Amino acid sequence: MPCLNEAETLAVCIDKANGYLERSGVIGEVVIADNGSTDGSQDIARAHGARVVDISAKGYGNALMGGIEASVGRFVIMGDADDSYDFSKLDPFVERLRAGDQLVMGNRFRGGIAEGAMPPLHKYLGNPVLSWIGRLLFRSPIKDFHCGLRGFDRQSILDLHLQTTGMEFASEVVVKATLGGLRVSEVPTTLDKDGRSRAPHLRSWRDGWRHLRFLLIFSPRWLFLIPGLSAFFVGLLGSLILSIGPVVVGSIGFDQSSQIFLSALAIVGYQAVIFAVLTKIYAQHEGFRIPKSRNFEWLERRFSLESAALAGLLLFLVGLAVAIVQFVLWVQTGFGSLDGATILRLSVPAALLMSLGAQTIMAGLFLGVLNVGLRRR
Incomplete structure (x- = not known):
């Protein structure tokens, strides 16, 4: 008692x-x-x-x-x-x-x-x-x-x-x-x-x-993973669709400002997903008895510092390539004015991909820290 x-x-x-x-x-x-x-x-x-x-x-x-x-x-x-x-x-x-x-x-x-x-x-x-x-x-x-x-x-x-x-x-x-x-x-x-x-x-x-x-x-799947995945896919798909042109649903129109906010939603959602995965890996690393699912075991086998760094680098380079193309177009105009709407539609997904790539690389580095072998008392 x-x-x-x-x-x-x-x-x-x-x-x-x-x-x-x-x-x-x-x-x-x-x-x-x-x-x-x-x-x-x-x-x-x-x-x-x-x-x-x-x-x-x-x-x-x-x-x-x-x-x-x-x-x-x-x-x-x-x-x-x-x-x-x-x-x-x-x-x-x-x-x-x-x-x-x-x-x-x-x-x-x-x-x-x-x-x-x-x-x-x-x-x-x-x-x-x-x-x-x-x-x-x-x-x-x-x-x-x-x-x-x-x-x-x-x-x-x-x-x-x-x-x-x-x-x-x-x-x-x-x-x-x-x-x-x-x-x-x-x-x-x-x-x-x-x-x-x-x-x-x-x-x-x-x-x-x-x-x-x-x-x-103690349940990162429900607090971070599922909401994060939902936010990530909605934000990513919405941002990519709006990069083609404005979208009108009924009497509501979506354009550049919506694309910016959707990109931010994708970044936040992706961060939540990474946090959920790293939290579960950390819990396993520290000996918590948390049952693994097949999907998580598959992910854990493939998610390493090297694989995350490679995937993140590819994402970053794709976004950087789009940014370079835009810069070249700007140079060709003699650094003059460009069509703001067109440039913005491509700049937002480029920045989004670069941000996601950088986040993935940093997540891989943190995973590498977790996997450093330590002698514990």
């Missing part, structure tokens, strides 16, 4: 957990991961038979990881120390863990939420929306991403190398367990109104944004 000034409810939580261990015959202990309590929570925990582990690094994620690392059992069941979860009813979690599941999540929407136990903002918007996004981005079977009561195989979770320090730790566990191929399941659990007189540590908008930010950043 992570703990930060939980003197009002800590004793009853520990007693329920010890009562479950005694009744069920499960050999275990209660570990309190204390995150700097100043209300005597540590003494209360020891008086009720729990082992206290002092975690100096602040944050929900830090407290939980410290407690998990200090635990000695094969299985760990974690839950908040505010008496909102009933530690005397852990049989469903233990049964699924003994059956081979490596992460067992509680589902409060299936088990029941007591009146006043969850703010309406969390119940009808925050939790359902964030859980839906998690299922969509990572194909997770979990429908309650943020339930504070969950059990897991300790070593399996340690092998995920969890990194977040705050409330987004709850999402990281589910996401990395899913991506890592762990056996994941849900069991119904209840949520009661907590027994504290003070306000909870959770901050709705701040912590909700941290969860959403983690989900998006």
Whole structure:
């Protein structure tokens, strides 16, 4: 149990957990991961038979990881120390863990939420929306991403190398367990109104944004790759079409200014695609358990410093060739005035190709940096 000034409810939580261990015959202990309590929570925990582990690094994620690392059992069941979860009813979690599941999540929407136990903002918007996004981005079977009561195989979770320090730790566990191929399941659990007189540590908008930010950043395909590809192809095709001449769709006309903005869209989209690819390669390089697709494996085999430099150089040279032709035409006029519309139609795609080529070369150089062999501690 992570703990930060939980003197009002800590004793009853520990007693329920010890009562479950005694009744069920499960050999275990209660570990309190204390995150700097100043209300005597540590003494209360020891008086009720729990082992206290002092975690100096602040944050929900830090407290939980410290407690998990200090635990000695094969299985760990974690839950908040505010008496909102009933530690005397852990049989469903233990049964699924003994059956081979490596992460067992509680589902409060299936088990029941007591009146006043969850703010309406969390119940009808925050939790359902964030859980839906998690299922969509990572194909997770979990429908309650943020339930504070969950059990897991300790070593399996340690092998995920969890990194977040705050409330987004709850999402990281589910996401990395899913991506890592762990056996994941849900069991119904209840949520009661907590027994504290003070306000909870959770901050709705701040912590909700941290969860959403983690989900998006950890899924570069949806945040960068797909939007980037869409923007790149729309911008590139639109710019090339307008290099031939103006286009009228219904009562709307597109000409040079549209071509300039479409070229900018193509550049931004291409940068997003490169970022998505390099992010995934970096994640693989650092040992994150992110499953590869066939398309990505094909791309990874062919995307190297040399191949990127060659492709980028070709793009740059094509754009440069168009620019040189335009310069020659300008010289032939004695550096006089040229037809602005015609010149602009060709200048924009030339600049676009040169920019894309330069970006590709720099992406290849960065990939070369990633692939430099280092001896790590």
